[in-house]
Amino acid sequence: MMGGDYGPRVTVPAIIKSLTAHPDLKLILVGNQEQIHARLDASASGVRNRIVVHHADDVIAMDEKPSAALRSKRDTSMRACLNLVKEGSAQACVSAGNTGALMAIGSHVLRKQQGLIRPAICSAIPTLKGHSYLLDLGANIECSAEQLSQFAIMGASLASAVDNIKQPRVALLNIGQEEIKGNAQVKEAAQLLQQSPLINYVGYVEGDVLFEGDADVIVCDGFTGNVALKTSEGVASFISKKIKRQLRGSVQKKVLAWLAMPVLSAIFKQLDARSLNGAVFLGLQGIVVKSHGNADAYSFSSAISLALSMASCGLADTIDNRLQALE
């Protein structure tokens, strides 16, 4: 409840929205109980019986170093929340807090799935046909071909489970430089995926068709994925700032830019996929969804919905079985 740029100011309205939308959902709210209750009591009467507040004294700051957060013995809301998942009191953890700390403490508390080299961060990106999943987004800077295949397994399991796609199309993000297409790892991963009966491998995609929707899952190392995702945010922000500048131009430009705004803001909202859906940590023995730090109540409740659908469909077991079969 304490994470992100706004804490309970955003998370409390978000959980009320989620509880109202999902009548079977129960939530354990982890954080400073005074702050939570102060915002809760006013508005939560209808859903109050499906809420438990779990107090934690301390909070991990958004800029705290993950290694420091991991070593610290403090009673933080993030660690308490992950512990609830570990002991089976909760089926998923949703947080808008410090990403690095959530990955570090999450890996430590929940442990990675058997046979997995390393967990990955995955997010939905909008496409012309709906959305695709892109992973890894920064948990693994350099990845072997085997790691990339494991990402493919996890991403495809997610698409099957959440979107009900029987044979998700999996692609590798690559560059179109003639002949020497990609680095050794990507080329070797392509061979592994081609041979795997578990994966519906559809080939390479390049950055310029990333948003066309030709694949359900797009796999790359964490460095490349992070650059691709952040660059797309950078372009959206560039376009949006350029349009706003027009508002300071001639009267004609002002009017045109002002008229264009409603059309555009809907599109830009789609592009900020992370704030809409949250990123998923794949490969842990427990579900962890990371909402964007500056998420509003609508976005944070989307992250809760995502965690709910992941918890409902036995994603961890699917991944587990497929990882074993890969070996």
Added chain:
Amino acid sequence: MMGGDYGPRVTVPAIIKSLTAHPDLKLILVGNQEQIHARLDASASGVRNRIVVHHADDVIAMDEKPSAALRSKRDTSMRACLNLVKEGSAQACVSAGNTGALMAIGSHVLRKQQGLIRPAICSAIPTLKGHSYLLDLGANIECSAEQLSQFAIMGASLASAVDNIKQPRVALLNIGQEEIKGNAQVKEAAQLLQQSPLINYVGYVEGDVLFEGDADVIVCDGFTGNVALKTSEGVASFISKKIKRQLRGSVQKKVLAWLAMPVLSAIFKQLDARSLNGAVFLGLQGIVVKSHGNADAYSFSSAISLALSMASCGLADTIDNRLQALE
């Protein structure tokens, strides 16, 4: 004259535009002389005395493999053009042809600059403050820290020479994953650049601020640069297609989208930096500018202007001196 998607249909109007704009410019037009003359005679009367046509029998196809193009003994326009630069008859080569072939034959004919590990491909990208240079864009899939420093030297020399910036701000493209910022090469390159008196190193930039204009030169390996550039094209194309879909929606949406179009198409045109300015091959003993394959006459003549300003300012010598000083 024969390269790109349109050949002389675009290149002839482009060279007339360039010759008209630059009264001191002389051009050697390399390609099929019948095709060139057929388009030239109608419109080139005023600038005809500054044109020489250099016939070449054959053409390298846009989809030809670079290695095959390199080995071939055919009299192609691309090789003839590069030979003119090598023998000093021309000061720069501009082509809209096959990128891989141009790099392969360019490296073979012109040779790389002394002390340089490998040439790089560089392009201007639009920013909120003007433009920055991004390199490498795909010539080098994996790069050592030393290569990244050499890219920094070459990019900074370009910014100094073409844009007259005394101490261009150089940044490394990196990811914001806490603590383990980037891979080993990027971290080592940061140290090299910090220590170098030749470089005004300003630190890391992430994808989301790539278009803010906080650096004049942004350095990365060719895999990352290619993904970043193509992803930004992908986002622009996604937004533009989304807006076009609105044109098929309700009357209100149609009107808004139609009104928004002029504001947007100007911005999208800026984003397609490659078609505006062309990409530059840095590190060869001779100037090579690669125009985008689908460039129109305006874009192709921009590439000619870029080659002209590079040739006028002794870029190769600047790079040469700085590379020696780096060692």
